[in-house]
Amino acid sequence: MQTALTADVLAAAAQIIDGPTDELLIRLSAATAELIPHRAVAQLASQCASTPVTTHGDPALAEAITGADLAGLLGVVTAGHPWQGVVPIAGSTHPVLAVASDRAPRGSVVVFLRYDETPAEAGTLQALWDLVTAHMYRLTLEREPGALAQNRAVAQARADLAAELGEAHATTLATFLGVLRNQRIDDTSARTMTVELALNGLADLRTDTQRDRVWSGEEPSGKAFERLADSLRALLRHGPVDLELDAPGNDRLIPAGVAHRARVAVRSVVLAMLTQDRVRRIRVGWRWTGTDLQATVRDDGPGRLEDVLDLGQLAERLRLHADDLDLDAVPGWGLTARITLHAHETAPTHTTTSDSLAALGTRELEVLERLAQGLRNRSIADDLHISESTVKFHVANILTKLAVTSRTQAAALYLATA
DSSP: OHHHHHHHHHHHHHHHHOOGGGGGHHHHHHHHHHTTTTEEEEEEEOOOOSEEEEEEEEEEHTTTOOHHHHHHTTOOTTTTTTEEEEEEETTTEEEEEEEOOOOSTTOEEEEEEESSOOOOHHHHHHHHHHHHHHHHHHHTSOOOOHHHHHHHHHHHHHHHHHHHHHHHHHHHHHHHHHHHHHHHHHHHHHHHHHHHHHHHHHHHHHHHHHHHHHTEEEHHHHHHHHHHHHHHHHHHHSSEEEEEEEOOOEEEEEEHHHHHHHHHHHHHHHHHHHSSOOOEEEEEEEEOOOEEEEEEEEEEEOGGGGGTHHHHHHHHHHTTTTTTEEEEEEEEEEEEEEEEEESSSSOOOOOOOOGGGGSOOOHHHHHHHHHHTTTHHHHHHHHHHHHHHHHHHHHHHHHHHHOSHHHHOOOOOOOHOO
């Protein structure tokens, strides 16, 4: 039986990789149609500037899938552990099976949009996707290095710009909704306030570029934080959520690029927190150490990481800049996001040394220690009083920071160096 299964996997793999690369998803869909019945299949290739998202299947669904729909899964899908659940895609919710592979440095994710939520055996799919990822990475290595580097640089710049524009639009729309949903504001006043907010938003679009040019080198930490505070006050002014601000205690100069990335990241976290139920308070603060900017955002919501999948997209963007996002979700107590941005960007290293553990945060070390003890995600979550989704997020970060491809390798490194 095992021999027959292995032969089927190899035959399916040969069918998938044998042909033009731009038709790979078509062959993948055909080869897996009986194993996992699906309406459409999509791949997120964030390192590719020309086609970061490729899809195939029902045209009404496949053509509507965007990178924003898929990127939220990046922080919760771990290589070797297929994820099944329901996520919003193309304007409605769909049952999906997501499979990630670590057979390439940046990894790869494929998502099957299924007909129903029936649990599926995904072991064969994992093996297939590992083979396909390794094959595609080998083809990538054979490309001209200069063209490949340019392709990745363009992809990263475009992803950053798209994320910032999306975050800005989301902030404006959320502010509108806060006014329109406020029962204490009559219709005429709400309409007047919404028009005023729209005009202010258009004015900000025209002045932001000029204002950033003024602070093109460095800006005082307090002024940089106040710019963030102004945008958050406007966002939360007409809603039920109270904003608490912990301003930096000094006005030391901070690189403008770092301050800008911090504002974008913090607003993204706040917007994600607002999508949860029962959030009544959000506290925001940051501290500039002279080399790193450390921002913290806390809420008093339900404390379930699965409620804020959009943060997976932010975590991936930060990793591209060698920055970090650490999430701690405690059921019943809320979510805490810690963002660390470095003044001097460095390419993430893939060298494993005795100092590798120094890159891990306190919570990540606690998770890794328990991984080394052989505990599974559920046991780690119970031991640390956090959600299982939070554990998965930490494990994904640990594998990335240690430049290893499995939990076993991470545990071995910890035992050898701790």
